[in-house]
Amino acid sequence: MGLELYRQEGSKKLRCGYTTGTCAALAAQAAARALLLHERPEKATLLTPKGVEVSAPVEELEVGEDFARCAVRKDAGDDIDVTDGILIFAQVRPIPQGIQVDGGKGVGRVTKPGLNQPMGQAAINQVPRQMITQALSQVLEEGERVCGLEAIISIPQGEELAAKTFNPNLGIVGGLSVLGTSGIVEPQSLEALRKSIEVEIRMHRAQGEKQLILTPGNYGEAFIRTYAPLPPWPQVKCANFIGASLDYCAQYGYEKVLLVGHLGKFVKLAGGVMDTHSRLADCRMEILAAHAALAGGEPSLIGQIMEAATTDGALELLQKAGLWEKVRQTLLHKIQYHLERRAAGNFSVGAIIYNNIQGFLGETSQVKGILGLMEEKE
Incomplete structure (x- = not known):
């Protein structure tokens, strides 16, 4: 029954x-x-x-x-x-x-x-x-x-x-x-997944950990294994719940948090989108197009980016136009800005972005300081 x-x-x-x-x-x-x-x-x-x-x-x-x-x-x-x-x-x-x-x-x-x-x-x-x-x-x-x-x-x-x-x-x-x-x-409830993420974050903190790496999923885990500069901090797969995971890190008293994610996910962070599921916000191309326009992209390029099927395709267009470096810098700046707003001074936070073709694509301004490779900028 x-x-x-x-x-x-x-x-x-x-x-x-x-x-x-x-x-x-x-x-x-x-x-x-x-x-x-x-x-x-x-x-x-x-x-x-x-x-x-x-x-x-x-x-x-x-x-x-x-x-x-x-x-x-x-x-x-x-x-x-x-x-x-x-x-x-x-x-x-x-x-x-x-x-x-x-x-x-x-x-x-x-x-x-x-x-x-x-x-x-x-x-x-x-x-x-x-x-x-x-x-x-x-x-x-x-x-x-x-x-x-x-x-x-x-x-x-x-x-x-x-x-x-x-x-x-x-x-x-x-x-x-x-x-x-x-x-x-409750059928197809996302609350259970969110709660599981919270439990894992709380568990690592209860074991005395003060630093954490958050990544949305399996691809992030695979990149982390190959990226030498990352320390052996505990890792938690946070799915699309970037904002909620940062809130849990604040709640349980972490000091340093690194996010590692694919360009297709983390480009949304540059727009302040903290739940990256596509059914809530699929603004990847709009954000990339806006940053391309700020970098001086021609209207025809902006139109091509808006029509691109993937962020990898948009990245290729930007690289061919010689604009990727400018776009990369403004994207990383806005990602850092929105992460710091969400962290609200409770911990140091930074992000690393990659894709599955070229690997490492960039890191926000606070990453080296978080890793102890240089002093953080004021």
């Missing part, structure tokens, strides 16, 4: 799903009912923190002398989620008192500071732990039992799927995290 909750995304109606934390709590509730109330529940139901009631079928129920175990299948709705359709198990057994929640096979362990749970603990975040605890408490109360309960959450496919998530970067080993703050998955 799918969750009948939808949200509108433009002209599309997208179905919501429920989180791994909701699945774990549902499974724990059903296992507890089987163990303490001697039921064989076909479904489990609970109220999520968002206030939405969720019901899901109970699968693979097994009851032993002193335990019960069952699973709930993850339903991510229309969200693109590697965990969609997997089984999340809870095994419940009585203990003398209290409620304990831990992770078993396929649930990751925290190995670095700065995450939602302490080092050594299962990567079951605070809200899912509260949901599981509340579900078990309600069954204890209904059964009028004076014992406590232990719930072990496991995800058989967790270790395999974790390689496709941010967990390896975060120092979560051995499996997936059990996540969720509302209990509900």
